[in-house]
Amino acid sequence: MGKHSRTIKTLREIALEYGVGEQPDLAAMARALGSVIHKDTPVAGDGLSKLHHAKRGFQRWLLGERNKPAISVLIMSWPPNYYTPVHDHGGLWGVEVALYGALEVESYERESASNALRFLRRDWLGPGDATWFDAGDTHAHRCRNLSRHDTALTLHVYGGQLAQYSAYEPAAQQPGEQANQWLAQTQHAAIAGRLRG
Template sequence: MLHFGSSRPPIKPMRSYRHSLKALRDIALANTLEKNPDLASISRELGAIIHRDASVLADGMADLRQRNRGFERWLLGRRGRPGVSVLVMAWPPGYTTPSHDHAGLWGIELSLYGALEVESWSRESTAQAWQLRGRDWLGPGDSTWFDADVPYMHRCRNLSRHETALTLHIYGGDLEDYATYEESESEPYWQSQPQRARIAGPLRV
């Protein structure tokens, strides 16, 4: 006997920001099991989810956008071997990082909410001067990435003067000790300063 069911499409459960953050974390962890992961393709995959869920993420993470506690790093996930850490960062209006390296780790940084300006420098070796490589503007879902063991640093700025920006960061290990660089008049033209990254807490999803 033929049965003619209802022609109504199945109702899709509404995706929450937690689902979305979990999906981002799981993709980041699942695609980084080898030493040199394909950063461009991981960035594309993460960017597509952020584009799709932009408004859900913005609404769901309103607390993080309204804390007014200054620049904060939240840990979304991590794995030991091979090392990977996944972080969400909150950027107060106009906040600019110093020029900084990432301790030789590979990394991907994406905007989740708001827009960042990223200025990047590289150099052939630590004996050489830093060369400005470019300036990028990242809106939600856009990313910048860098390979492991390549001398690289960047400076990032929240382009909004009114709103906190949120970003997603994936690094090939725990980024605890890194260095910031300040331009100087004389050689070597940049003075480095060791830094320690502080984590505000775990981001539970």
């Protein structure tokens, strides 16, 4: 097993170790994952180099999962300039970390009663940088691969299996209607396959 496979295995172990309890310490998980990635960007090894060079569009790969406490660990590959819609995470807590390349993340706060979204901030994540959110239905974000030429890779840890989530689109405003209304659409998170870490 090469050095990079060990790194991927270590990242999965950290996610499983920190992802326990009602409210896992996501900041601590993000720091621990980030410090490993800063030491060794895990791209060149088997598995990930395949994803890095893939020209197959946006993909989710399962790196690990556990039922109790529920957790899933995924690696996603982002084609150049690819961006997601504004989306939630099905009520799960989550940590999303850049492994290779850089992402822009726009965070929103969602009012669950009215489907209004309030823009909070914009962050840029380089390798080892993370964004995280607690369980609940108030967080949403949109992410974009900042590179126009290169595939980005990210690591995602969620407090369960993210089979379904919602994507949000601004609703066309009719006269007399409230501004800032968003239409939610259910999405199914397809898994491209399992990674051996």
